[in-house]
Amino acid sequence: MSNVTRTIFGAVAAGLMAASGAASAQDIFQQGQEPDPGFYAGIGAGLNFLEKNETSGVLPKTSIESNTGPAVILNLGYAFGNGLRVEFEPGYRSNDTDTYGGVHVNGTTETASAMVNGIYDFGLVVPEVPLTPHVGFGLGYAHVSTGAGPVHGSDDTFAYQAIGGVDYALAPQFVLGLDYRYFVATDTSFDVGASGQRTSLGDLNNHSVLLTLRYLFGGEEAETPRASAATPMAPAAAAAAPTAPQPGYTIYFNWDSAGLTGSALLIVDQAAAAAKKGPPVHIGVTGYTDTTGSEAYNQKLSERRAAAVKAELVHQGVSADEIATSGHGLNDLAVPTQSEVREPRNRRVLIVVGASPGV
Secondary structure, three states: OOHHHHHHHHHHHHHHHHHHHHOOOOOOOOOOOOOOOEEEEEEEEEEEEEOOEEOEEOOOOOEEEEOOEEEEEEEEEEEOOOOEEEEEEEEEEEEEEEEEOOEEOOOEEEEEEEEEEEEEEOOOOOOOOOOEEEEEEEEEEEEEEEEEOOEEEEEEEEEEEEEEEEEEEEEOOEEEEEEEEEEEEEEEEEEEOOOOOEEEEEEEEEEEEEEEEEEEOOOHHHOOOOOEEEEEOOOOOOOOOOOOOOEEEEEEOOOOOOOOOHHHHHHHHHHHHHHOOOOOOOEEEEEOOOOOOOHHHHHHHHHHHHHHHHHHHHHOOOOHHHEEEEEOOOOOOOOOOOOOOOOHHHOEEEEEEOOOOOO
16 A cells, blocks of 8 residues: 555545534534435546556566546445434446556546445535535445556455545436546556466556445435425504515525535425515524524524525525524424434524514
């Protein structure tokens, strides 16, 4: 294992260990888009780059260079609800040989792998950028076959990988992601011609960039109410002067998250359209939480949720001067519960278009 390899792998492993410790430090990190426990399945496809290798042992030292090729992975995993995920990942990578000893030759290196990954999802509080970064590493098995000049055959070997990327919730049950994987098949060796001898290529170092799609079984569809739009507020008392109804828009959030899901973004779009129809109006944006966690933490979380909705309203063309945000924390529950209850209908933001100042 090269010094560079040790440095990269050690840094990622240390980062994952630090992330695990940070899972309880809710004042620093907020959970990602889908923190509730559950199974998921996914697929990823993209490109991979195989670093230059050199023969050693039976053959004189000769470099082998490969072209960029396709990479495909599948995964089936389980999220524990605290940011940590464990998954099984079969994968396939292919690279056509470019040169052997500086001379162009025909050939292909193919790698089939079976990995077990540990991944940690961060939920860094950046309301304007609803992305969930993650890091991880995996251990497993690789079957490598190659053909490059006189070097050919296959080898079965130990493999490991470092993982990093970002995810975006397309919808409550679908997560789109962009992933990088540094994959290493260790200490490989292959046949030399028909001699029956083998030459070493050492570690095969591979870099992959993948577009991924993950499906969350059960997911929020089964737990969280759909975001509701255009729910008129109660009319004023008969004795009061007639006024236009104040449309309310309720947006729901995943547990311990201020990230806007795909369905939530649609509701914010509707609220923004209503606000821009007439003359400038006052808009009240109020955040709420469920009863899990401390009162102080939930107050901050409710304010982050309100801030995330305001940022999206401004992105949709509503003047920031028209919007007032506030957070009520775990107070004013939509559904009264005892403490430490993950009631999805309490994890919400209420947008009131035409609200009285101070709402």
